[in-house]
Amino acid sequence: MKVGVVTFPGSLDDRDAARAIRAGGSDAIALWHDDADLHGVDAVILPGGFSYGDYLRCGAISRFAPVMGSIIEKANSGMPVLGICNGFQILCESHLLPGALTQNQGLHFLCTPQTIRIENTSTPWTTDFKQGAEIVIPLKNGEGSFQCDDQTLAALESEGRVIARYVGENPNGSRNLIAGISNARGNVVGLMPHPEHAIDPLTGPTADGLPFFTSILSAMVGK
Amino acid sequence: MAKIVVEVMLKPEILDPQGKAVAAALPRLGFTFAQSVRQGKRFEIEVEGEPTPAQLAEVSRAAETLLANPVIETFVVKVEK
Numbered sequence: 585m586k587v588g589v590v591t592f593p594g595s596l597d598d599r600d601a602a603r604a605i606r607a608g609g610s611d612a613i614a615l616w617h618d619d620a621d622l623h624g625v626d627a628v629i630l631p632g633g634f635s636y637g638d639y640l641r642c643g644a645i646s647r648f649a650p651v652m653g654s655i656i657e658k659a660n661s662g663m664p665v666l667g668i669c670n671g672f673q674i675l676c677e678s679h680l681l682p683g684a685l686t687q688n689q690g691l692h693f694l695c696t697p698q699t700i701r702i703e704n705t706s707t708p709w710t711t712d713f714k715q716g717a718e719i720v721i722p723l724k725n726g727e728g729s730f731q732c733d734d735q736t737l738a739a740l741e742s743e744g745r746v747i748a749r750y751v752g753e754n755p756n757g758s759r760n761l762i763a764g765i766s767n768a769r770g771n772v773v774g775l776m777p778h779p780e781h782a783i784d785p786l787t788g789p790t791a792d793g794l795p796f797f798t799s800i801l802s803a804m805v806g807k
Numbered sequence: 808m809a810k811i812v813v814e815v816m817l818k819p820e821i822l823d824p825q826g827k828a829v830a831a832a833l834p835r836l837g838f839t840f841a842q843s844v845r846q847g848k849r850f851e852i853e854v855e856g857e858p859t860p861a862q863l864a865e866v867s868r869a870a871e872t873l874l875a876n877p878v879i880e881t882f883v884v885k886v887e888k
Contacts (some may be wrong), residue, residue: 641876648873677876684879686817691824730881731821757822 585610585801588625591657593713594644597668598797602733604780605629608797627664627708628655631669632724632778633750642685642727643673652678664708664800665772672764672774681741681767681774683732688725697789698723698777699751700763704744707770708803712795719792720745720752720759721782728776730758730765737793740765747773808888809884811866815875816847850874851887858886 586603589612595645602612613625617635617795622628636645654672659665659680667675675681688694697720702713713719732740737759738744748764756776764775779793817823823845830844850870854862867884875882 640873645875676878682878685826686821686878686879689822691826691828729822740862757824 585626585804586613586623586625587611587800588615588622588628588680590612590615590617590628590651591631592633592635594634595631595670597631597778598633600778600780601629601631603660604783604797605800607783607794608799610797615651617646617651620650620654622656622780623653624657626804627666629780630655630665630667630674631670631780635670638727639752641673641677643668643675643677645667646670646674647677655732656680658776659767659772660679662769662771664803666796666800667708667774668770668778668780669728669776672776673727675689675772675774680772681765682736683730683765685725685776686731687726687727688727688729688755692727693724693726694725694755695722696755698755698763700748700777701751702748704747704766704770705721707747707766707773707799709773709775709796709799711803711806712799713756714773719782720790721777721793722789723755723777724781725756728756728758730762731775733738733758741753743768748775748777756799808853808855811852811854811858811863812885812887813850813852813866813870813874813882814847814885815850815870815880815882816845817880819845821879848874 607611694732702717733802779796782788782793826844826846870882
């Protein structure tokens, strides 16, 4: 299994994402924002960071990078894509996912271990979780407040497309405590907190994030 | 040379924490006039000669595609001398 990790100018978490992919049992393939070639990968992770300096809006400029043209096309035909943090923002700007991420309600950049509940285990990124599992992984962002209109929110909820929800106090003002969502097909997932920083207790708060990276292997091999 | 201006604002229903922070800072400085503050973005685009309707339509398309995110923002396009 080859899982690509895109590096944009300003990406920060591409190396941790690649390490997490290897820890999950797949090969990590480096993809470059300016190269439309996906090098035969089976899935793609858009990592966290501040691509293009977050200029204009988070993810607004990355969305037009050459590599994104290929990713959008493949995602629309079913390739699994996981966007973490800035990657989630890019997926929303690309219209692969509905809604948008806006500035945290409290204005502050947050960096803290956060409890989230996994609410949908049918996506290729969450199959190795138990339904309702509560996990602790880092949340670190300034623009993590998930916003969408009432109609979109109702559709996300009724179609089971909220894949993860914050547990406890709402950290950033996200509607319905949403930490992560999927597209209608389920192959594209956006997640605000960072599972790639929590795959080994030596370097993270927990190893609770690892199943995101083993799931993709289970889902693809199980097919 | 004319100037085409695009102003982008968060939709009224979208929370604007920056505007709120500004609104909270004003009275601390003795400025008590503000009931609320919303913060937005302004783009100034210089073009050769008088902008044509076609040019303005193109700017609107650019605003919709890149300058604003219609999911959370609205925009207006206008011409300034």
